[in-house]
Every structure is written in structure tokens, then in C-alpha cells.
Amino acid sequence: MRFTTLVRLAYPGSLTDRVRIAITIVGALLAGLSVLAIGTVLNMAPTERRITLPDGGWSLDPYSWRYTSTLLNESGLRPGLIAMVAATIIPALVLLAQAARLGGPARDHRLATLRLAGATPRQARTIAAASQAFTVAIGGVLAAATYPLVKWLLHHPTMDGVRITAAQADGGPETHPYTGLLLPLPTDTWPAWWSWVVVIVVLPLVAGLISMAGLRRLIKSPVEASRRARRERPRIWPVWLVAAGLADMSACRAWIDALDRAGQSGDRLIAPYVLLVVGIAVICVGVPLSAATVAYLGAKITLRYAHRPAPLIAARRVLADPYAGSRAVSALLVCAVVFGALIGIRTQMDFDLEVQALYGQTIGDRELYELVMNMLSALSVIFIGFAAVGLLIALVDAAMTRRRTEAALLAAGTSTRVLVNARMIGVFLVAVPGVLLGLATGFASPSLASGPQHAPAAVETVCHDLGNSELIVPCTEAGVAQQKKADRDGGNNPAYSWVEYHSKGPWHAVHAPIPWARLGLAGGVDLLAIALVTILSLLVGRRSPAETALRTT
Amino acid sequence: MSTRHLLLGLLARGPQHGYELKRAHDDALPSAKPLAFGQVYATIGRLERDGLIEPAGSDRVAGPERVSYQLTHSGRTTLAEWLDAVETPAPHLGGALLEKVVVALLAADRDTATRYLVQQRAAHMARMRELIQVRQTATSVSEAAAADYTITHLDADLRWMQQTAARVDALEKEIRP
Amino acid sequence: MTLLTGRAVTKQYGRTAALAEADVEVAAGEILAVTGPSGSGKSTLLLCLSGIVTPDSGEVWFAGARLDDRGEAARAVLRRTEIGVLLQHGQLVPELTAVENVALPLLLGGATRGSAARSAEQWLDRFGVAGEAAKRPGELSGGQQQRVALARALVTGPRLLFADEPTGSLDSVAGESVLAALVSAAKDNATAVLLITHDATVAAYADREVHLRDGRVLSGVTA
Numbered sequence: 026m027r028f029t030t031l032v033r034l035a036y037p038g039s040l041t042d043r044v045r046i047a048i049t050i051v052g053a054l055l056a057g058l059s060v061l062a063i064g065t066v067l068n069m070a071p072t073e074r075r076i077t078l079p080d081g082g083w084s085l086d087p088y089s090w091r092y093t094s095t096l097l098n099e100s101g102l103r104p105g106l107i108a109m110v111a112a113t114i115i116p117a118l119v120l121l122a123q124a125a126r127l128g129g130p131a132r133d134h135r136l137a138t139l140r141l142a143g144a145t146p147r148q149a150r151t152i153a154a155a156s157q158a159f160t161v162a163i164g165g166v167l168a169a170a171t172y173p174l175v176k177w178l179l180h181h182p183t184m185d186g187v188r189i190t191a192a193q194a195d196g197g198p199e200t201h202p203y204t205g206l207l208l209p210l211p212t213d214t215w216p217a218w219w220s221w222v223v224v225i226v227v228l229p230l231v232a233g234l235i236s237m238a239g240l241r242r243l244i245k246s247p248v249e250a251s252r253r254a255r256r257e258r259p260r261i262w263p264v265w266l267v268a269a270g271l272a273d274m275s276a277c278r279a280w281i282d283a284l285d286r287a288g289q290s291g292d293r294l295i296a297p298y299v300l301l302v303v304g305i306a307v308i309c310v311g312v313p314l315s316a317a318t319v320a321y322l323g324a325k326i327t328l329r330y331a332h333r334p335a336p337l338i339a340a341r342r343v344l345a346d347p348y349a350g351s352r353a354v355s356a357l358l359v360c361a362v363v364f365g366a367l368i369g370i371r372t373q374m375d376f377d378l379e380v381q382a383l384y385g386q387t388i389g390d391r392e393l394y395e396l397v398m399n400m401l402s403a404l405s406v407i408f409i410g411f412a413a414v415g416l417l418i419a420l421v422d423a424a425m426t427r428r429r430t431e432a433a434l435l436a437a438g439t440s441t442r443v444l445v446n447a448r449m450i451g452v453f454l455v456a457v458p459g460v461l462l463g464l465a466t467g468f469a470s471p472s473l474a475s476g477p478q479h480a481p482a483a484v485e486t487v488c489h490d491l492g493n494s495e496l497i498v499p500c501t502e503a504g505v506a507q508q509k510k511a512d513r514d515g516g517n518n519p520a521y522s523w524v525e526y527h528s529k530g531p532w533h534a535v536h537a538p539i540p541w542a543r544l545g546l547a548g549g550v551d552l553l554a555i556a557l558v559t560i561l562s563l564l565v566g567r568r569s570p571a572e573t574a575l576r577t578t
Numbered sequence: 579m580s581t582r583h584l585l586l587g588l589l590a591r592g593p594q595h596g597y598e599l600k601r602a603h604d605d606a607l608p609s610a611k612p613l614a615f616g617q618v619y620a621t622i623g624r625l626e627r628d629g630l631i632e633p634a635g636s637d638r639v640a641g642p643e644r645v646s647y648q649l650t651h652s653g654r655t656t657l658a659e660w661l662d663a664v665e666t667p668a669p670h671l672g673g674a675l676l677e678k679v680v681v682a683l684l685a686a687d688r689d690t691a692t693r694y695l696v697q698q699r700a701a702h703m704a705r706m707r708e709l710i711q712v713r714q715t716a717t718s719v720s721e722a723a724a725a726d727y728t729i730t731h732l733d734a735d736l737r738w739m740q741q742t743a744a745r746v747d748a749l750e751k752e753i754r755p
Numbered sequence: 756m757t758l759l760t761g762r763a764v765t766k767q768y769g770r771t772a773a774l775a776e777a778d779v780e781v782a783a784g785e786i787l788a789v790t791g792p793s794g795s796g797k798s799t800l801l802l803c804l805s806g807i808v809t810p811d812s813g814e815v816w817f818a819g820a821r822l823d824d825r826g827e828a829a830r831a832v833l834r835r836t837e838i839g840v841l842l843q844h845g846q847l848v849p850e851l852t853a854v855e856n857v858a859l860p861l862l863l864g865g866a867t868r869g870s871a872a873r874s875a876e877q878w879l880d881r882f883g884v885a886g887e888a889a890k891r892p893g894e895l896s897g898g899q900q901q902r903v904a905l906a907r908a909l910v911t912g913p914r915l916l917f918a919d920e921p922t923g924s925l926d927s928v929a930g931e932s933v934l935a936a937l938v939s940a941a942k943d944n945a946t947a948v949l950l951i952t953h954d955a956t957v958a959a960y961a962d963r964e965v966h967l968r969d970g971r972v973l974s975g976v977t978a
Contacts, residue, residue, distance in 0.1 A: 030862040037850030131849075138848050141807065142907065143835025143860045145828040699955075706959035714935060729956065736955035744792065 026148055035156035037135065041128035041425065046160050048124040048418065053164020053232075054171065056117035057224040059110070061172045064220025066103075066110050069211050073100050093183060093207045096396060105397065112404055116411035119356045123415030125157065125236060127422050136240065150237045158233030165224045172216065182206035259321045259347045263314030267466055270307035274473040277301040305366075305470050312362050312463045313355035317347040319462060320455035327454065334439070335446035342451050353419035354452065356412035357555055358459040363405050364547040365467020368540060371398060372468075373475045376537035380478040382509055384526045413554045420452070420562035449559055456555045464548050472537065482530030494522035580677050581613070581621050586630065586649065586657040587681030593634035595646040596622060606680050606753055610673055622647060630656055657685055664698045667705035669731035679742060680753060688750045695743045702732050702739070758783040758915055758947050764803050764813035766796075773799035775970040776813065779949075781915065786941060786948040788961035796970040797951045798919055804949065805840055805917045806830035818914065835860035839908030839916040839946075841937075843923040846904055847892040853899075854879060854888040857907045864911075878906035882936050898929030905937055909946065916941060919951040934960050 036042070072092070073085040090098040096106055136149045144152070184206065280297040324343035327336050374394070424431075431444055486505055490496040504520035511519040588594065588602045596618050604612045625631045630653035636645045649657070661682050665674055675698065682691040709725045709732070716722035742749070759781040766774040774796045781787050791797050802808035804815055806822050807830075815823040818837070822830065834840060847856045855862075857875035862868065879885045882902040884895075892900050901921060908916055921937065922930030938960050941948045950961055958964050966973045 026863055026865060027867065029868055033851075033855070033862075033868075037848065039850045042850070135848055135850065138846055139859070139863070140831060141834070141840060141842075141846055142848075142863065143831050143833075143911075144863050145831040147828060148831075148863060703955065703959055703964065706956065710959055714939075733954075733956045740792070740955065 026151075031152060031155055032159075034139065034152045035159060039128070039131065041131060041422070044418075045124050045127040048127065048414075049121060049157070049160045050164040050167065052117050052121035052124055053161040053228060054168045056114055056121060056228060057165045057168025058172060058175070059114040059117055060220050060223050060228070061168065061216040062110050062113065063107065064216030064223075065211055065214050066107050067220075068217040069097075069103075069214045071100065072098050088203060090203045091205060091208060091213070092211065093185065093209045094396070097211060109397075109400060109404065113407075115359075116408045119359070119408075119415055120411050121161070121232070123356060123418050125232075125239075127418050129422075133240075150240060153240050154233035154237045157236040158229040161232040162225070162229035165228050168224050169221060176212050176215075179210050180208070180212040182208055259317040261318055263311050264318055266311030267308055267315055267462070270304045270311055271466065271469060271473070273304035273307065274301055274470060277304065278473050301473075308466045308470060309359065309362055312459070312466055313358045315462060316355065316358055316455055316459040319458040321347040323454050323458055327450075335443045336450050338434075338443070338447035339450035339454055342447070343454050347455075349423065353416055353423065354456045354459060354555065356415045357409070357456065357551060358463045360405070360409045360412045361460045361463025361548070361551050362467035363408060364551065365464040365544070366470055367401055367405055367467075368464075368543050368547055369468040369471035370401075372537050372540050372543075373471055374398075377475075377478055380480045380535060383480055384484050384528050409551065409554055413558050416555065416558045417562055420448075420559060424448070424562060445563055448563060449556075452555060452559045453552075456552060460548055460551050460555075464544055464551075468539075468544060477534035477536050479532045480535045481528035481532050483528075485527040485529055487525040487527065488521045489523050489525075491520065491522050500524070580674060581617065582625060582630075583657065583660045583681055584677060585618075585621055585625065586653055586660075587685040589631060589647060589649050589653070590657060590685035593646040593648040595644045597644070598646075606684065607673070607677065610677075625653070629653075657681075661686065661690060661694060662697075664694075664701040667702045667732055667735070669728055671735060675735065675738065676742075679746075679749070683746075683750045683753050688746045691746050691750070692743060695739050695746070699736065699739050699743075702736050706732050706736070756783045757781070758785075758818060759804060759949070760814075760816040761800070761804050762814045762816075764800065764810045764815065766799050766803055766808065766810045768799075772970050774803065774810070777967065777970060777972045779804070779965060779972055781947050781949055783914070784942075784945045784947050785963065786938065786950060786961040788950045788952060788958035788964040789967055790952055790955070790958045790964055791967035792953060795967045797953070797967055799970075800967065801917050801919050801949065801951050805838055806833060807840070832864075835864050836911055837914050839911065839913040841901075841904055841908040841916065841918040841921050843920040844897070844900070847900060847907075849892050852889050852891055853884065853895065853903045856892070856903055857910050859907060860911050874910055875906065878910050879903065881940065882906050896929070897925050898933060901925060901929075901933045902936065905933065905940070909940055909944070912944060913946060916946050916948045917951075918948060920953070921950070922954075922957060923952075930957070 036046070070089065072089045073087050075083050076086045077083050085100070087098065092098050096102050132153070136144075136153060139152065140146070140149050277297045277300045281301075284293055284297070320343050324340040324347070327340040328344070331337055331340065434444060435441065486500045488498050488500040488504065488508075490498045498521070501520075505524060507520045508524050584603060584607075585599055588599055588606070594602065596615070599622075600613050600615060600618045603618075604610075622631070626633075626647070630650055631647045632650050634646045634648040636643050661678065665671055665678070678694055678698075679691050682694050706729060709729050713722050713725040713729065716725060757780050759779075761777060761779040763776040763778060764774055765772070765776055777796065777800055779787075779789070779800065789797055789800060799808070803810040803813075803823070806815070806817075806825070810823055813823075814821060817833070822833070825833075840846070847853075848859070851859070854872055854875045857878055858866075858868070858871035861871035861874060866874075876885060876888060879888050879902075882905060884899050884902045884906070887895055887899055887903070892903070895903065905921070908918075916937075918937065922933055925933060934957060937948070940946070948961070950957065952958050
């Protein structure tokens, strides 16, 4: 097979193919930019250095705090920063995965036809892989070409922001505070060399290999693949996977608590924490996979109790192929897990602050905490956007493959209303239980990871007069609250000059209350996105005329 | 013409008189035109003249005397020969094919009927091949159209044979309960 | 000379036996019709004999060599050199033009696009669809699609053509002309044909006929 033949067969140029190629290029472009951003963050020159103090200890010299944000300046926050930037690649990968499924049946059919016409398994694999690899490579090259431009556009040196003064850099005699212009983003750094290689070479190769792996059965025998009986019942093990993940996390929690009580710390804690992270990963994989099983059960129940045609059609469709629907919404189910986890993290941290405030503790950088939280929220919004686009693609694709059956149903006198309702119900049959499962497990994970807070039985407050700090005055509830607020937000005009807190009685474990409102909101947003996308897909689908679908070829 | 063979086939089951033969004929071929009594007795007369059947006895039950007939040796041979012969493939064979199958089931068994169908099919296929050859090499449209006419009719017969071959068992049960 | 031999070919789908020890022989240059009712295993026989599907047991010999125990790749190569396959419908790649579809086996074999297209055009011309060369299958009538598919099955000059109900989805006039084209091209190129059909008129185009019932080849139904 010559190269020109390979290119021709890799890009046969149907409409769905063109859409798939466009989306794949966009996905690869975003993934490429994300990788380059990770490469940049990892390549950033140090912002601080360690200096030895006269007493033998050490301190950090902020000699190059050249950014406006603490997140970029403090090297201690670097792992968190890297994790966040790395997370941006997930939506791009979701988009790529969703695009790869677009027009799947047509592509499988085409490859089977090629095999029938005498293509060897290797040739068919090469064609499928080349199609994906070339497209991703185009996106990667575009990313590599765009990155310098983006970097140049975002390069805005400014005088405003975090600036360290000699006085603030306490302690060391040899601190050299940074004095130049400040940057809002690390636009002074180029991505590491390997990130360019990843974008241009590794991403396309991996994309090609993945699309090859997905074709194994089809490639072996073109006819037997199409004849194989579809598995009716979805597998049950993904549900056990979620259960195992949660069990693993609970066990690790207990382990960590036991080590804590025994006064162990440091290296001994690594193993349980690693296992904890494994548990989270298992849950993230398990939830989208369980969706098919859960939807299958939902469809069975619907079939038993529903009497109207729309739910019956929808339930039958889910039963016929529980995986098709769950694949479409899988990204949004991951969204639900992420949302649940974010709410869980936030709930835990807020609760920690609240409990600590009881006995007068405040955390250092409230602003940084808010920044990280907002960035995570923004990230999840971007994520849900991409997941919604992915769902739209999947739904339009499913509608295209079902066009013939739907046209036949229409011709047989089924009303459009029933078909539209059937599609809506079909999506929700999978989405609602999936979103609930995702939110619940996502929320449970950080709660299990951080464990309960410990609070004293009672706290006694001693208030010092605002004018004369030596003078102790009676505490009023309102006054203490005002003082706490001032301590936390750095406001002025507190009620007292200072307040002493004395913890009394035995300490006991307290659990954060479940934020039903927030969870409800997140679930609502997720389901709303699904609903909107479904309606949008119906509008797109309406434009495909039924007559052409019924015409025999 | 084939009424002769039909009656021979019906008599293969045992001696019957004219009235019984008419009833048996109308039962076996419900779609065919019912036999007139005159035709039954005329045919019986010709069969007896040709020595294919002979009187087997007579009875009188409140009415005229009724003579029952049975096959002669010569009659059995004639019937067997007829069953073994295929019809010349041509349009409008009409009920001839069905009659033969029915008689085969009456006089013999399903294997005879199937064997007949197989042989008839082979004859039809051979003729079909010739006709396709004619159509391929036809020099005028009218020649090709004439060939097409026969091909289409033979095709209908072939289809019927295929269906009947698949239903010989059921047919036998119906005719010989 | 025997070109293709199937000996006791058996194939099961699940618990259903599609083929039960079917024996069949095709001589070089011969047109053999395999007839039988729906579900008698005709298509499975074709798939097994053409090496598209591996039989569960039995042997398939093509041109003096075992075919069923060769690897997928070797059998695929055979399909684009010595064996042509023509099915009822759906074997054209919908995204490729008629001429590209016909050129496909040559292109997969490493031919240049130019030379493959020239051979393809000759075959399209022979079957009277040269004017449709630049159209995609969706723009062609059923009869034209089958002619294009026939051109593709024969473009490599195979020694044996497998045809499964090639006129099954066509009306009688279109079907007749496709069959006539198939038979005359096969005779001209000394290509043997294994013709699967449930239709006696189609079977009448063959030199010889075997009958299949319940996955077995019946003897006694011969011309």
C-alpha cells in the first residue's frame, strides 16, 4: 500500500469524518497547549532559595518573587500548581475520546469492507491508526505553533501584585528581595524540551495506538465481528469497583488514624496515602463504567412500571445497548465525581476553619485558599463545558445511526413528540442515576481522605478591652463574632484588642455537615447541562430528513 | 387427459365405485373443477376397455346396482410409468404438476412424490438453461422477449416445486390421513 | 482440474449449526450454483470457502493448497489476487467513488493510483458504468452498484469468483443484465464462479447446481 493510498483511505471524507477531524484537531490543540503549559510550569526558574541562618536553621530567600501571584512565587505551592495545570489536559482528552467515537459504526463498516476487498489486518489497523495519528499530529503542530503566540499575548509585565520587601523577608541577613516588574503568568519561561516532543510526536503516536487497540476484534474477521451477538446484560463488576474504592478509602482512613494515635508520622504515612489515592482513581474509573449497569437496572424498572410509549421505547433502547448511552454521558459522570469531590474538599476545608476558629486559630493565607478554590471551580466549569460538547457529539451521532429506525417509526405513525420524549428519557435514564452515584462517591472521597476534625468540648474566651489591652472586659457573643471576623478578613474596628481562647474538657471528633444545598446545585447544574445538550441535539437532529433515511440503497 | 391417471391413482388405494371415485377426486384436488358423473363413468369405461381396470364386484344398497373397480396389472404398470415421466417444461402446465404430486402421494408415498419433483425440477432447469442461452444470443428483441416469456413461466413452476417439495410431508398427511 | 475443494466443512454460530460437514468442489472455469432455502447455510458456505471465516472443522483447498489454516493476512492477500467476492449489497465503501472502489484491491496491493485507476476504468467500461466512475455508491442505482462491485471483484483477474445472491436486491431486468455480465466476463477470463442463490432462474446461469439443506450438501439434485 502506497502512502498516497494510505492517506486517501485514512481520510475518505464523509461529513461525520470531517466533523470528527475538526473536533479531534481542536482537542489535540488544547491537549498540546495543556502539555506545553505543564512543560512551562515544570521548567520555571526558582523563585526562592534556601539560605542558612546564623543559628544553623534555614530560611527561604524570595530573591525572585517575580510574579503577581503567591501561587507562582512560593515554591512550596509548586506541586499543587503543577497538579492544577496538569488537570487542564483532562477535558481535552475527554474531547478527543468523544470525537474518536464519532461515526464509529460507519468507520467500522468501512474497515470491514476494506478487509473484504483484500486489506490485511495490518493494513486495516494502519489505516485506522494513521487517520487518528495524522489528525492529532496536525493539532499538535498547531499547538506548538500557537503556544509562542499565546505566550506573547499573555506577557503583561506590571507593577501591581505581590511584592516582597526587605522587612517582610524576615530573619536572614542576606535576602535580596526582587525589585523588577511583575508577571501575572510565567511568560518568562519556555516549555521544557520534552514537552514539545510529547506534543508533536508522543500524542499522535499514542492516539494512533489507542485507535488500533479499539479495532482488534473487527480486524480479525470482518464478517464475524458484525455477526457477534451483542451482550445483553452489562457487567456487574464496575459497581464492585466503586464499592471496593470506597472500602479501600475507609480502610486507609482507619489506618492513618491508627498511625496518628500511635504518634507515627512521615514515611510511615506514605503507604496509606498512596493507597488512598489509588482508591480515588478506582472510583473515578468505576463510576462511568457502572453507569451502564445502573442504567440497565433503571430501564428494567421503567419497563415494568411505565405504560406510555416514550418511556417504553427509551427503556428498550437502553436494554438493547446499555453501553451506548453510558459512553455518551461518561464525561458528564466524571464531571459529577469531580464536582462532588470539589464540594467535599471545600466542605472539609471550611469546616476545618470553622472548628479551628472555635479555639481562635486562623490560617495564614486566606486569599491563596480562595484563589485555589476559585481556580478549581473554574476548571470544573471548563470541564463541564467540554463534557457537554462531548455529549452533544455523541447524541447527534447516535441520532444519525438511529435515523433509519426513527424514520420507520415515524412512517408507522409514531408521533414526533413520542420520539423526542423517548430520546430525552433515554439520556436521563442513564444520566440521573450516574450523576447521583458520581456526586455521592466524589463527595465521600475527600471526606474519607481528611477524616474528622477534633474539637474541644468547650472553649472559654477572655476578652481584652479595645482601649486598654491590659483590662479584661466581659465577653459578649456579638463582640467575639465581630473579633473573629476581623481576625479572618483583616478588617478593622474589632470589638476588643484581643481575645484569649482556652480549650476545656476532652477533645472529640466532629464531622462536617453534609452541604445538601451545594450538592443539589451541582447535581442540578450537571443534569441541566445534559438536558440543554439533549434539546440542542434534537434541534440539530431535526434537520436530517427522514425520507433520505428510508430510501434504500 | 390426466383424469385417467388420477382415477388410476385413486384406485391404487383399493377397489372403489364411480360415486366414491368422484368424491375422492374432489377431496384430493379441492381447487380443481369438480368431476361430472358423466365424465367419471366415461373415463371408467375407457380404462376398462384398455384393460387397465376391472370390475371387482357389485353391491346394491337401496337403489341401482353399483359396480366397484380395481387396478389390473397393466393398470399398475401404466400408473407407475406415468409417475416416473416428467412433464415437458412449457408454459401453462396448469394443474398437471400438482395432480402428479397428489397421485404420487395417493398411489405411492412421499419419496415417490419427492423423486418426481426432483426429476421435474431437473427437466425445468435444463430447459431454462437452453432458454437463457437463447436469450443471450438472441438477435432480435422479439426473440429475447419470447424466450423471457417462457423463462418467467418456468420460473413460476420452479418456485412452486421448491415450495411443494418443502411441504410434501404436510400434503401427504392431508391427502392420506 | 479441481480449483476449489471443501471437505466436511462445519461451522457453528452459537448452538446453531450453519454448516454440517458440507462437501463441495469447483472445477477451474466452471460456474457452480449453490441453491437452497433461507437458512440452509449457503452464505456461511461461501464465507468459509472464500477464507473470510474460519470453519470449525473440515478442510478448504484452493489451487492445490490448504486455505483454511492460513493466517488472516495471507487470506486477505488471496482475496485481492486470486479470489473475488461479490455480495448482495454493502461491499462498496460509501465514501469512495466508483473508480476508487474498483481500484481498491489494486491499491491495497501497492499499485500506483494512476495505474489502478486505468485498470478500474476499463472494467467499469466493460460493465457499462464508465459514465458513473466519479460518482459515490449512494448516487448509483442498485444495478449500477452491483456492476461496480462486480468490476471490483474481477479487477485483479481472479481465478475464482464468489457471488452471494448478487442480484438479490435487484429487479428482474437489472438482475438479469448483471448476471449476464457476470457470466460472460467469467467465461471470457476463464474465472470459475461459485454462485449462491435461492432463485432457480439465477441458478440456471450456472453449468452445474448443488443443493444445500440444513447445512448439508444434498446429492441427487444435479443438472
